[in-house]
Amino acid sequence: MIEYIIAALVCAGVGGGVTLVLTPLLIRTLKARNIVVPDAHKSKGTTVPHPAGPAILAGFVAGELALYAMFPSDGLVAVILATSTAFVVGLMDDIRIMGGWFKPLALVAAAIPILVIGAYDTDLAFPFFGIVRIPILYMGVVVAMMVIIGNTLNSIDVLNGVASAFMVIAGIGLAISLCIMGRHEAALGCVPIIAVSLALYHYHKNPSKIFPGNSGALTLGCMYGSVAIMGGAEVIAAIIILPAILNSFLFLSSMRRVIEHRELQARPTRLLDDLRLAATDDPRSPVTLVRLLLLSGPMTESQITRAILWLGVFSACLGIATAAISHVVNPI
Amino acid sequence: MNHIRIYAFVAGLWALIIIGGGVVTLVLGTIHLEEDADTPTKIALSAVKGIVAILLIIVWIYILNIVKRKIFASQKHA
Numbered sequence: 001m002i003e004y005i006i007a008a009l010v011c012a013g014v015g016g017g018v019t020l021v022l023t024p025l026l027i028r029t030l031k032a033r034n035i036v037v038p039d040a041h042k043s044k045g046t047t048v049p050h051p052a053g054p055a056i057l058a059g060f061v062a063g064e065l066a067l068y069a070m071f072p073s074d075g076l077v078a079v080i081l082a083t084s085t086a087f088v089v090g091l092m093d094d095i096r097i098m099g100g101w102f103k104p105l106a107l108v109a110a111a112i113p114i115l116v117i118g119a120y121d122t123d124l125a126f127p128f129f130g131i132v133r134i135p136i137l138y139m140g141v142v143v144a145m146m147v148i149i150g151n152t153l154n155s156i157d158v159l160n161g162v163a164s165a166f167m168v169i170a171g172i173g174l175a176i177s178l179c180i181m182g183r184h185e186a187a188l189g190c191v192p193i194i195a196v197s198l199a200l201y202h203y204h205k206n207p208s209k210i211f212p213g214n215s216g217a218l219t220l221g222c223m224y225g226s227v228a229i230m231g232g233a234e235v236i237a238a239i240i241i242l243p244a245i246l247n248s249f250l251f252l253s254s255m256r257r258v259i260e261h262r263e264l265q266a267r268p269t270r271l272l273d274d275l276r277l278a279a280t281d282d283p284r285s286p287v288t289l290v291r292l293l294l295l296s297g298p299m300t301e302s303q304i305t306r307a308i309l310w311l312g313v314f315s316a317c318l319g320i321a322t323a324a325i326s327h328v329v330n331p332i
Numbered sequence: 333m334n335h336i337r338i339y340a341f342v343a344g345l346w347a348l349i350i351i352g353g354g355v356v357t358l359v360l361g362t363i364h365l366e367e368d369a370d371t372p373t374k375i376a377l378s379a380v381k382g383i384v385a386i387l388l389i390i391v392w393i394y395i396l397n398i399v400k401r402k403i404f405a406s407q408k409h410a
Contacts, residue, residue, distance in 0.1 A: 129358060132356055132357055134381065136375065243342060245345070246342060249393075249400075253396075296335065318346050
């Protein structure tokens with residue numbers, strides 16, 4: 001057990017440390033080159049540098065490589081390659097604005113390293129009921145996981161600090177679940193996710209000094225998805241990020257097509273004079289988690305962020321409880 | 333602030349995942365082929381399982397849409 005604790009501390013220190021050091025350098029570089037975007041929920045003219053993707057990826061890869069040095073496995077190599085591919089996809093969208101279908105389609109490439117290296121189990125574990133052996137179909141599950149989780153995390157990156165703090169909660173939830181399931185080495189793979197997200201949160205919290213951008217959000221999502229696949233905890237991982245899945249579902253079911261936020265005809269929220277956010281009544285605007293939360297009345301950005309994060313804590317508890325009950329009822 | 337319905341929605345999503353998993357495990361999971369079954373038969377069975385899984389997802393989305401409309405309407409009038 002002591003070797004796991006040491007490994008966790010080392011890869012957390014390396015991963016979190018790299019992101020913590022690189023992010024301010026990246027902020028300065030992006031500001032100097034005027035690579036900034038407006039913060040839609042602040043007073044007019046407020047801009048924030050983006051993307052933080054390079055600092056996120058560097059921290060994650062450094063953390064996972066530190067882990068690899070102590071516990072070498074093909075799974076970790078697959079996780080690093082899959083996450084790096086997602087980063088490239090996101091960076092392409094950051095540099096050159098792509099259409100709505102680009103990210104869902106291009107993220108299929110992030111599944112390729114996992115499939116080629118074979119860093120997955122062909123049995124899909126369903127909580128309470130046991131496993132289903134789907135050797136051929138499971139390849140589709142891997143692709144779907146990477147595409148859905150990557151884009152889902154990207155879709156909740158709408159307020160200062162939400163995506164990074166949500167990933168801290170999700171990473172902790174997944175790590176605890178994997179420990180309960182007895183998959184300690186996969187649980188260690190979550191440590192860089194938590195550390196990097198926590199380091200990013202330091203700069204991303206309200207008021208944000210940097211935004212993750214597509215490269216950052218897709219990197220965060222795909223590192224979570226690939227570690228979940230490596231640990232054989234796909235369904236538990238989906239339960240833990242249910243608020244993000246709910247947000248994507250609400251968005252897609254109201255718009256009835258894949259569309260980028262920038263292509264929306266009407267925004268789901270409007271900024272009041274006192275800088276609080278209110279839900280819009282415009283029928284052309286999408287239904288989102290933020291809009292649903294605002295139906296009970298206007299809120300500040302920090303209040304909405306807290307509400308989303310409490311939902312994240314709730315779903316993480318659901319995931320952990322599911323893993324614990326499954327382990328007792330139907331140990332795999 | 334009344335966000336209890338959104339928590340109920342998340343809990344509902346969780347219940348649907350668990351129920352869907354039960355159907356997949358107890359129904360689809362019990363369908364097996366003999367060890368010496370040929371590859372086309374294995375692929376055909378996988379395709380059938382895949383189609384059933386997709387149908388389950390469609391039912392899942394349909395139920396969620398109904399729940400979403402009810403929550404959205406009730407929150408709007410709250």
